[in-house]
Amino acid sequence: MNRKKIRKNEKGFTLIEIIIVVIILSLIAALVGPRLFKKVEKSKQQITKTQIVMIENSIKMFKLDTGRYPTTEEGLKVLIANTSGIGNWDGPYLEKGLPKDPWGKDYSYTYPGKNYTFEIVSLGADGLLGGDGENKDINNWETN
Numbered sequence: 001m002n003r004k005k006i007r008k009n010e011k012g013f014t015l016i017e018i019i020i021v022v023i024i025l026s027l028i029a030a031l032v033g034p035r036l037f038k039k040v041e042k043s044k045q046q047i048t049k050t051q052i053v054m055i056e057n058s059i060k061m062f063k064l065d066t067g068r069y070p071t072t073e074e075g076l077k078v079l080i081a082n083t084s085g086i087g088n089w090d091g092p093y094l095e096k097g098l099p100k101d102p103w104g105k106d107y108s109y110t111y112p113g114k115n116y117t118f119e120i121v122s123l124g125a126d127g128l129l130g131g132d133g134e135n136k137d138i139n140n141w142e143t144n
Helices: 002-009 015-066 075-079
Strands: 108-110 119-122
Touching (some): 015 119
Antiparallel strands (some): 108 119
16 A cells, blocks of 8 residues: 555656757757867877878988988888898887878878978878868878
8 A cells, every 4th residue: 555655656757858858968969079079080180190200200210220211112111121121221110010090091101202301191081182171181291
């Protein structure tokens, strides 16, 4: 008998109350979500710039040891292993291996470059030349 009285006095949420809470949470997510995605985009671009500087420094160390920059054909892989028997090579110049950009793509390397002595480029999220925002290309001559 006491059980029936307790159940009559128990109250739950009405459907309208639940809908209002869902709407409020949706509005908060709509306001906060885009800001978080912008932070993620900026952090990926900053990681890319940092990696490019690290690769650039490794190339300069390679030049100090060997007296030359890696050729375009050798690419950045020459910073990891001396497969061509290069004299005075004292690597690996990147101890943790050659990084990929934050979008999982390889960095492009060209020597001699058009805009800088040598060029290191990430093509951004879309993997295509040009673009804005997250698709913007990031390179070493604009990073310096």
